[in-house]
Each structure stands twice: as C-alpha cells, then as structure tokens.
Amino acid sequence: MIRLEHVTKSFQTKDGEVHAVKDVSLEVREGQIYGIIGFSGAGKSTLVRCINLLERPDDGKVIFDGKNLLELSDKELRAERQKMGMIFQHFNLLRAKTIYENIALPLRMMKKDKQEIDRKVMELLELIDLVERKDSYPSQLSGGQKQRVAIARALASDPKVLLCDEATSALDPQTTQSILRLIKKVNREMKITVIMITHEMLVVKEICDRVAVMENGRVVEKNDIVPIFINPVEEITQNFINTTNNTNKINELIEEKHPLTQLAPDQQLVRLKYSSSNTKEALISEISRRFHIDCSIVFGNVEVIKDAPLGTLVTIFTGTDENIKRALDYTREHGVYVEVMKRGHID
Numbered sequence: 001m002i003r004l005e006h007v008t009k010s011f012q013t014k015d016g017e018v019h020a021v022k023d024v025s026l027e028v029r030e031g032q033i034y035g036i037i038g039f040s041g042a043g044k045s046t047l048v049r050c051i052n053l054l055e056r057p058d059d060g061k062v063i064f065d066g067k068n069l070l071e072l073s074d075k076e077l078r079a080e081r082q083k084m085g086m087i088f089q090h091f092n093l094l095r096a097k098t099i100y101e102n103i104a105l106p107l108r109m110m111k112k113d114k115q116e117i118d119r120k121v122m123e124l125l126e127l128i129d130l131v132e133r134k135d136s137y138p139s140q141l142s143g144g145q146k147q148r149v150a151i152a153r154a155l156a157s158d159p160k161v162l163l164c165d166e167a168t169s170a171l172d173p174q175t176t177q178s179i180l181r182l183i184k185k186v187n188r189e190m191k192i193t194v195i196m197i198t199h200e201m202l203v204v205k206e207i208c209d210r211v212a213v214m215e216n217g218r219v220v221e222k223n224d225i226v227p228i229f230i231n232p233v234e235e236i237t238q239n240f241i242n243t244t245n246n247t248n249k250i251n252e253l254i255e256e257k258h259p260l261t262q263l264a265p266d267q268q269l270v271r272l273k274y275s276s277s278n279t280k281e282a283l284i285s286e287i288s289r290r291f292h293i294d295c296s297i298v299f300g301n302v303e304v305i306k307d308a309p310l311g312t313l314v315t316i317f318t319g320t321d322e323n324i325k326r327a328l329d330y331t332r333e334h335g336v337y338v339e340v341m342k343r344g345h346i347d
Helices: 045-053 074-081 099-107 115-128 143-155 175-191 201-207 225-230 235-242 248-255 279-290 321-333
Strands: 002-013 016-028 033-039 059-064 084-087 161-165 193-198 210-214 218-222 267-272 294-306 308-318 337-343
Touching: 002 045, 016 045, 016 059, 016 210, 016 218, 033 045, 033 175, 033 201, 045 059, 045 161, 045 193, 059 201, 059 235, 084 143, 099 115, 099 143, 115 143, 115 175, 143 161, 143 175, 161 175, 161 218, 175 193, 175 201, 175 337, 201 225, 210 225, 218 225, 218 235, 225 235, 225 294, 235 294, 248 267, 248 294, 248 337, 267 321, 279 294, 279 321, 308 321, 321 337
Parallel strands: 033 193, 033 210, 084 161, 161 193
Antiparallel strands: 002 016, 002 059, 210 218, 267 308, 267 337, 294 308
C-alpha cells in the first residue's frame, strides 16, 4: 500500500544543513499497524510528514496505492491526501468549534450535504463513545477525549491510512491504553492501515504488527514485532526493548555491583529470550544435563505479543568456559536469543 524508496529530506538552518531523513526505504502493507520508533530528533516525524507530502522529500519515491505522489499534480495530490487521515500529539482541535463541528469540518471542506455530514459525524461519535458530548467544546474535554475527537475527525473522509504522530505522548498510561484500543478497533473493524510514530516501545509492543527503528535519520532495523522482540540486532533496538520489561533492572544491579550479580570465576550471567511456551523448562533442563552445567534462574518473565508467548529469563550458568559456550551455541540453534550480560572473573 505504501512504499518508500530511498527517501531523503534535509533542512537549512542557521547552523547549516540538517539531514533529517537519510535514504529511508520501507513498505507498509494494507491492513498493517506499522510502528516507526526513535528518540527525539531521529527523523521519524519528518518521515511521516513525507508520506503525505506535508514535507516534500528532496529525493526518493513515495508510492501510495501504486502512484508516486511526487509525480502528481496539485489536484491529484489533494485527492490522494484525502485517503490519509492524520492525528498529532497536541490534538489541534478548533477551540471555538464544538466537538460535532470539529468532526464535521473535513466533510464540509469536501462539500458533503448536511444529511450526509450528520450521519457520518454521529457514526463517528458512536465509534469514539462521545455522543453525549457532541455539543461540548474542546476546553471541556480531557486529553484522552480530545484525542478521540481528533481520531474521529481524521476518519471523517473515510481514509485508507491513519498516520499517528506521537498520538499518545501527551497522555497518562491509562488513557494511552484506551487510545491504543480505539486505534486497534479502527484498524480491525474499519480495515484502515495505521502508521504509528512513537518514542515508546510499550506502544509498539501493544499495537504494532511491524516496526522500523530510526536513529540519526536512518532506519537501522526493521522486522515483524515478535522477531524483533526476541532477537533485536542493533543496540538502540535492544535498549528500547529493555525498557518494556523488568529484566532491564538487572542492568542496573550489575552497574551497582549488587550481590545478586556478583559471579564466581566459573559463572556467567545470561539473558535468554524465547517464543515457545515450553522452551523455558525443556531447554534449560536439557542443556544442564547435556553440557554438565548448572543453571540458576535469577529472573523470569512471560508475556503475550501478537498471540505469541514471549519469555525472558536471566540465568546464572556455572561450568567451564567451553561447556557454557557449547550450551549457549546449542541454545541459539534452537531459536533462543542469547545475551551474555556479565562474566565472572578472578580478582
């Protein structure tokens, strides 16, 4: 549905040229929820604005429904943009307009008749569960309610794609969950493709089918959601993923030289990630017997991502270096992500 080919975008500032997006290529398939994650300044918001040409790329192609948007006339581009709804971190509602009027605005710009506008607005108010607030003004709503209205307004033109630029960043965790549930409902029931721009891996974990990780204007890693959580390649991806579960606490304990992480010379502290519900018991038991090592579980966590159980174990392996190496190689061969977090040493 959406394909970016070698997209590049730079800006001139008083301090010189800033390369915001550098040679980015990716493909978003119809019906996907596709996450684009990165820290502030990574280029992700510029990239999403290149998709609907709010920012015009300096180079590359933006293919939407088989058309290169960069080759369209202004009239043709306006028609394609109507197929893309967009929501932002700060809602951008018109303060002097009621909720009903805010949602109706795109329909009026499309010159729809009054009856059709009313039908569509009421349908969207039902979707976002705010029918009783239709005559309220934005100042009378909570942050979550404002974002619901922004989503309804973005859906008014019946888009094929919903672009979400940090849509939950200004919200508390509970409200964030409610907005993510709404976006999933829109994706599932209305068959709308969603692109999520975020700096929060928890958002990606909760809602996305696939994710691209951006750093310094480039996409450094991309994959389906389960594989990227099990076996992240880039350090920045690993850091993002470690923020989503309590195993990250082990890193802090290592830095603090906590007694739990003090190892004997024949010990190694290892993080394992697996996607099979029976891996933990079966594989740990097998490698202990097969390679004559002791395995002591320090921490364990199991969660479900995209209907797949994803487990993490932090384990102390005790044995000879050779036996531990053979055990870890064997574990990797069985599709388990292995990270040696700390090795014991002789003082």
